[in-house]
Amino acid sequence: MKHKENGNTKQKIYETAKRLYIEHGYFNISNKRLSEESGINQGLITYYFKSKKNIALAVLTEDYYILSGYLKYFMTPEDDPLMYIVTFMNVTFQIRKHDPKARRFISDVMQEDLLEEFAFVNQKEEYLKLLKKNSSTSENPETQLKLVLATVYGTQRTIQRLINESMELSYDEYFRYMIEILLFALHLPDKSDMVDTLIHKSDQATKQLFKTHPHLLNESDYLYKK
Amino acid sequence: MKHKENGNTKQKIYETAKRLYIEHGYFNISNKRLSEESGINQGLITYYFKSKKNIALAVLTEDYYILSGYLKYFMTPEDDPLMYIVTFMNVTFQIRKHDPKARRFISDVMQEDLLEEFAFVNQKEEYLKLLKKNSSTSENPETQLKLVLATVYGTQRTIQRLINESMELSYDEYFRYMIEILLFALHLPDKSDMVDTLIHKSDQATKQLFKTHPHLLNESDYLYKK
Known part of the structure; x- marks a missing residue:
């Protein structure tokens, strides 16, 4: 169950980032904005992806x-x-x-x-x-x-x-x-x-x-x- | 006289930046640091060079x-x-x-x-x-x-x-x-x-x-x- 939740969190970060990066520009989207739009805190974004580059x-x-x-x-x-x-x-x-x-x-x-x-x-x-x-x-x-x-x-x-x-x-x-x-x-x-x-x-x-x-x-x- | 002072200011920014960029690394030297080391305020650095790139x-x-x-x-x-x-x-x-x-x-x-x-x-x-x-x-x-x-x-x-x-x-x-x-x-x-x-x-x-x-x-x- 924990594992599945983690997967969902990571997936949600990824899907939100993908849409925002393409719709609004990779350089225009900070992790702060990504956090606001996905409803997932910045610490977890860094935990799962380390850097924006890895999401891209x-x-x-x-x-x-x-x-x-x-x-x-x-x-x-x-x-x-x-x-x-x-x-x-x-x-x-x-x-x-x-x-x-x-x-x-x-x-x-x-x-x-x-x-x-x-x-x-x-x-x-x-x-x-x-x-x-x-x-x-x-x-x-x-x-x-x-x-x-x-x-x-x-x-x-x-x-x-x-x-x-x-x-x-x-x-x-x-x-x-x-x-x-x-x-x-x-x-x-x-x-x-x-x-x-x-x-x-x-x-x-x-x-x-x-x-x-x-x-x-x-x-x-x-x-x-x- | 005013002209000469301006020339000296610009030259001082440039000479200080050149030394700092090479000695300590271009990406490691902010305009704040350049201002401290040259004794010239950041506004003047921007006024004379617009950006770090132009100094480089x-x-x-x-x-x-x-x-x-x-x-x-x-x-x-x-x-x-x-x-x-x-x-x-x-x-x-x-x-x-x-x-x-x-x-x-x-x-x-x-x-x-x-x-x-x-x-x-x-x-x-x-x-x-x-x-x-x-x-x-x-x-x-x-x-x-x-x-x-x-x-x-x-x-x-x-x-x-x-x-x-x-x-x-x-x-x-x-x-x-x-x-x-x-x-x-x-x-x-x-x-x-x-x-x-x-x-x-x-x-x-x-x-x-x-x-x-x-x-x-x-x-x-x-x-x-x-």
């Missing part, structure tokens, strides 16, 4: 599992880990483009360096497969993986910030550049026809996904309740 | 002009802007490697995204020359420059953080990777013999610089007084 990481993870649950009907990471990673990126870029609140949330958590932390845990297997196939260096795989993620997400974080500050770059250009930098970081040849193929095939899957499941274009329709 | 940017700029003043005896940005940019990076990597307080300061200001802001102003000419020579795209040069700096410094920022958190990567490996990513971002062919040449020649100039001016290896010997 849980949101990223849940989002990833929901989206990849749908995506798996179109492709699997086992068949082609590179296409899978690119398509997932394509999906999230479309959501960012379509849903301003999703864009704000992802921009905020990128400022906190959470995307690479998220990917290091949740996309580790796919990246390691790619590195194994393409790497010629003797560095240990964990260090290689960290370098790849530092490159992809360090750059993405900064570009997103500049776009938010009004740099003129379309989402198509941004997405293409992210693929180019991914290929660079993975030591894959950066041939423009390979980039074109990745864009074209991931576009097809992404369009199909949103055509079949249009509610995935808004986080408030699949990730939390307003 | 001024420190980066002064550091750059001191170092490039020495470097110009070995090479000029006009002759070979790429070699100049790489050699300046080499010099700062050596200082970072040698002087733990310099390393902490640069890590801190990278967290604040100040290096790309610094480079956008102070190395603009060199970068634009390189982009003009090598670019085939029709994007406007300012956007291209921002993308290059976002790539180089976004990645560098994240790698530096991971190194500080104990990722195993030698400064030589880190420096080589930074050159590779610079060539990628500038659309230059990433040939390993080109990377080797850039490392070799910039090493020679850097060694010569520190041999002739060993005091440049410690920021407390050329940038501020303890």
Whole structure:
């Protein structure tokens, strides 16, 4: 019984935080506000999650599992880990483009360096497969993986910030550049026809996904309740 | 007379901040502490600099002009802007490697995204020359420059953080990777013999610089007084 109550408390903190972070902005929601809105005292929030970052990481993870649950009907990471990673990126870029609140949330958590932390845990297997196939260096795989993620997400974080500050770059250009930098970081040849193929095939899957499941274009329709 | 007093006040804030930020860490020094140490009230600090970031940017700029003043005896940005940019990076990597307080300061200001802001102003000419020579795209040069700096410094920022958190990567490996990513971002062919040449020649100039001016290896010997 105690255990169940604890679970409910933790869940309630999480669900409230998720909604508030996305609806009102991650940086605008203090633990004090979260405590007021959830009716759970601040000590328990710290007890269960230690820091806001851990709640945001849980949101990223849940989002990833929901989206990849749908995506798996179109492709699997086992068949082609590179296409899978690119398509997932394509999906999230479309959501960012379509849903301003999703864009704000992802921009905020990128400022906190959470995307690479998220990917290091949740996309580790796919990246390691790619590195194994393409790497010629003797560095240990964990260090290689960290370098790849530092490159992809360090750059993405900064570009997103500049776009938010009004740099003129379309989402198509941004997405293409992210693929180019991914290929660079993975030591894959950066041939423009390979980039074109990745864009074209991931576009097809992404369009199909949103055509079949249009509610995935808004986080408030699949990730939390307003 | 009034003007001179103002100049002295601003200068005193700046000199005190520079010493404190490097000696004790940028994130550890509040404006309150800066006010106590300089004997100048917090209102005036805000009046002259608006934010801590602007003081840190001024420190980066002064550091750059001191170092490039020495470097110009070995090479000029006009002759070979790429070699100049790489050699300046080499010099700062050596200082970072040698002087733990310099390393902490640069890590801190990278967290604040100040290096790309610094480079956008102070190395603009060199970068634009390189982009003009090598670019085939029709994007406007300012956007291209921002993308290059976002790539180089976004990645560098994240790698530096991971190194500080104990990722195993030698400064030589880190420096080589930074050159590779610079060539990628500038659309230059990433040939390993080109990377080797850039490392070799910039090493020679850097060694010569520190041999002739060993005091440049410690920021407390050329940038501020303890």
